[in-house]
Each structure stands twice: as structure tokens, then as C-alpha cells.
Amino acid sequence: MSATCLFCQIASGDIPATVVAENNLCMAFRDIGPQAPTHILVIPRKHYQSLNEMGDPQLAAALFQMAREVANAENIDDTGYRVVINTGREGGQSVDHLHLHVLGGRAMKWPPG
Ligand code: 5GP
Ligand code: ZN
Numbered sequence: 001m002s003a004t005c006l007f008c009q010i011a012s013g014d015i016p017a018t019v020v021a022e023n024n025l026c027m028a029f030r031d032i033g034p035q036a037p038t039h040i041l042v043i044p045r046k047h048y049q050s051l052n053e054m055g056d057p058q059l060a061a062a063l064f065q066m067a068r069e070v071a072n073a074e075n076i077d078d079t080g081y082r083v084v085i086n087t088g089r090e091g092g093q094s095v096d097h098l099h100l101h102v103l104g105g106r107a108m109k110w111p112p113g
Contacts, residue, residue: 002047005047007097010043017029028041029041037106038076040070041100042063042066042102043098049098050098052087064083070102076104076105080104082103082104083100084100084101
């Protein structure tokens with residue numbers, strides 16, 4: 001837990017968010033600036049700055065499992081969706097607490113910008 005980290009504060013409930021799934025390891029909530037009809041962030045409860053710092057395979061599995069469950073609950077699993085982990089400066093990461101973006105509800109473009 002980092003007292004100054006936005007997503008740690010969401011994880012602890014100090015900052016409100018629209019939570020759509022949670023368990024003992026991770027949680028999922030709606031992005032405040034959605035880039036698609038469905039845009040949900042999946043985060044570990046424990047603070048990791050980015051994917052570079054997160055070497056726990058059990059947690060990695062839990063994060064991907066929650067991304068799958070969220071996609072299913074949002075009814076975008078059959079039509080398709082995208083899971084993105086922006087990492088570091090050139091990866092476009094703006095919040096330094098590891099998070100998976102789950103984006104869907106529209107056709108995605110490739111390559112990403
Ligand atoms: P990044 O750019 O680090 O990959 O993604 C950070 C995401 O966090 C952005 O999509 C941004 O809209 C979202 N975000 C930033 N601040 C907040 C907030 O206070 N609440 C929620 N729910 N999302 C946030
Ligand atoms: Zn954090």
C-alpha cells in the first residue's frame with residue numbers, strides 16, 4: 001500500500017470507484033475516462049509499480065482470470081475484446097500501479113497508437 005498511489009486508495013476504498021468484481025487478490029472497476037463502451041481496469045490489491053515489478057505467477061493468473069470474468073459479465077467475450085497493460089514511459093503508463101485495461105463493445109484498431 002502506497003498512501004500516495006491513486007489505485008491503492010481505490011483498493012482501500014478511500015477513493016470511490018465503480019467496482020464490478022473483487023476478491024482477496026485483485027479488483028476491477030470502471031475507468032473514469034472510458035475509451036470504449038466497456039472499459040474496466042483490473043488491479044492487484046497489493047502495490048506493484050508496473051508489470052516489471054510483478055513476478056508472482058499466482059497473482060498473474062488471478063488478474064487474467066478476473067479480466068476473463070469481467071469480459072463475460074459485460075457480454076463482450078463472444079464479440080471480442082482487448083486486454084492491455086501499458087508499461088512504463090514509452091508504453092503509455094500514466095498511473096504507476098499495475099493495471100490491466102479490459103476494452104470492448106466496439107471494433108478495435110490495430111496497430112495501437
Ligand atoms: P494508463 O494510462 O496508466 O495505462 O491507465 C490509467 C487509467 O486510469 C486511464 O485509462 C485513466 O482514465 C484511469 N484513471 C485515472 N484516474 C482514475 C480515477 O480516479 N478513477 C478511475 N476509475 N480511473 C482512473
Ligand atoms: Zn498502488
